[in-house]
Amino acid sequence: MKEYREKLEKILPSRISDEAKTLADRYGYLPYMIERYLRMFGKIETLELLEVNEIPLPETIRCNDYLISCRRLKERLEEKGFVLYPLAFSPHGYSIEGGQVSIGATHEYLSGYYYIQDPASMLPVYELNVRPGDLILDMAAAPGGKASQILQLTKDSARLVAVDISRRRMRALRSNLSRMGFSSFILLRGDSRFLVFKNLFEKVLLDAPSTGEGIIRKDPLRKRSRSPNDLIEVSILQFEMLKAAINYLRPGGILVYAACTLAVEEGEFVISTMLDKREDLQTLSLNIPHVKGFEEYGRTRFNEQVTNCGRLLPYIHGTEGFFVCKIKKKEE
């Protein structure tokens, strides 16, 4: 990992421009973040990003059509004073306003008829193209948004092994899957880098722990809470998890790597380094809305396959920032 760390340190900005310092001061970010945004998006788009990040993300839910039709759920919530708008690119997603009680405390919520989930987070699971009977691994599964979506899309007939390291979050994962009426799963608590499986799963979802740079609209504290060193540590963790994920995947299987971040260091850099190390991997194009991954960043040129990966951007897609990449492990 020494080599990985050194390469990563090289792509981080060594000096901060006055422009970045001014914008960081104006919008309350750490300057190194803005310097990277300027490098990625240019000045105009960076300003758009910073402006959009000032607007809180609307509350959104994913209807659980395993238990209730989305139309019926909409009617029931509207009877309670909520107003629901369908999300443009998620067949089960709605943004929600109004209501006299918290959206997390309705009878419908307790009955498992919906899950409170950010809009971009609903999308990676569609890329997995899950089917009944698939043996699927979710490597950082808690609190269960994507795990429950996998079971929802397969009508509770996939075989899901969901793993998480945190005991507290594991309780939430178990509660959420049970609340939503699913039973075709096994939950393992532990570090998903050290599982016993090899070449086993048809599908693997790695929604990797991240710096959360993509969810500033939801958690403005993220503007200042992650240092460059945190970014490096997270990226290393993501790379290790990805390496493990590929080992758990059977040849011919599909892996979806996702992270709620805008950072190249947590996206293209991780994927590109892995693609350079292993010849049995191939990225696949995405069907969800996205902008293409960067082939170049600063003076670094990534593996050309990273252009198949993509990013949801708050100022273009109206979501949180999210990086997604779909990888196939070639048949032996």
Place this chain on the structure above:
Amino acid sequence: MYAKLRKKRNDILVIELKRASKKEINVLKVFLREAGFITKKVPISWKDLYILKLKDAKYHDVFEISFANFEHSNTINNIYAGGLYLGLIYKTSHKVKFKPGLPLARRLSKLCKTEIRCHVVNEKGEKRFLYGRTVPTRMILNIGSKPMSIVINILGEPLGWGRVELRGRTRRLVPLIDLGWYLRRGG
């Protein structure tokens, strides 16, 4: 903080997932009979019942797991939960007992229309019940065939498990476990 996380190895709990013994299955069947069910008609796959045993725990979780056996599954030793949670088995001073879980209420509530009579509450009763509060007689639309039963609302949706008790001359419905638990537990 991430460096700390990276250093943390697989901290394995001492847990054992075992097929339920005949004795353990019987504890569940006794409970179901007490709740008015005919065990042969209950939609539970008895052969898929597993008990999750934690070292020194006072109770053990019972699950119905449809796919416990897959390649390498016998080497897994950090299972936290799986499948349909039926409830937990615990020991009192002289008896082994079963406490039902919410997913079991959902599974069995389908039988409320045909096989057994469940407790039915009105809208006000539903609200009280979901807050874990006792429901007075005037809010109970139908009292089930047994004191301990599944509680449903007027739409037939399961709300949990409750017991009808006599207090003086009036009956009241006491929640054993209700859907509000998901919220109170912080899940």
